[in-house]
Amino acid sequence: MKRLLLLQSALLLFGTFFAWYTVANDYLRFLNKSGVNPLTTPCFYGAVGFILFFTYSVYIYFESKEKRIRHQKILMVLLVGGTIFGWTNFIIELCSFYIFKNPTSCSGTSTISPFLTACFYGSVIYLLSLVASIFTFKKLKVKTQKI
Numbered sequence: 316m317k318r319l320l321l322l323q324s325a326l327l328l329f330g331t332f333f334a335w336y337t338v339a340n341d342y343l344r345f346l347n348k349s350g351v352n353p354l355t356t357p358c359f360y361g362a363v364g365f366i367l368f369f370t371y372s373v374y375i376y377f378e379s380k381e382k383r384i385r386h387q388k389i390l391m392v393l394l395v396g397g398t399i400f401g402w403t404n405f406i407i408e409l410c411s412f413y414i415f416k417n418p419t420s421c422s423g424t425s426t427i428s429p430f431l432t433a434c435f436y437g438s439v440i441y442l443l444s445l446v447a448s449i450f451t452f453k454k455l456k457v458k459t460q461k462i
Contacts (some may be wrong), residue, residue: 351423368397383414384459387455394445407431
C-alpha cells in the first residue's frame, strides 16, 4: 500500500518540478521581452495544481489508515480536474497548430509539434498521476473492506 502512495507522490513531485521548470523558463523569456506573462499561461495554473496535489498526497501518506480512503478519494477527484484541465489546454494547442497553422505553444514559443510542448507532457503526467491515484484508491477500498 505504501508503495502505491509513494508512486503517486513521486509522479506528482516529478510533475511539480517539470511544471515549475517550465514556468521559470517562461518567466525568463518574459523578462527578456520575448515571451508572454507566465502568470497568464496554463502552465502556471498546472504548476500550482501539481504542487497542491503533491502536498496533499504527502499528507495522505502520513494520515492514519482510517482517514486515508476519504482523502484519497478527494485527491482522485482533484486529479480528474487537473487531467481535464491539462488535456483541454493540449487540445486547444493541437487545434491551433493543425487547424489554424499556428506553430506557437501556450508559452509563446515556436514548436515543430504540439506533442513536444509542456502542455502535452504535463497532461501525460497528470493522467499517470490520476491512474496511480485510482489504483491506490481501489487498493485502499479493498484493504478497508477486509478489516
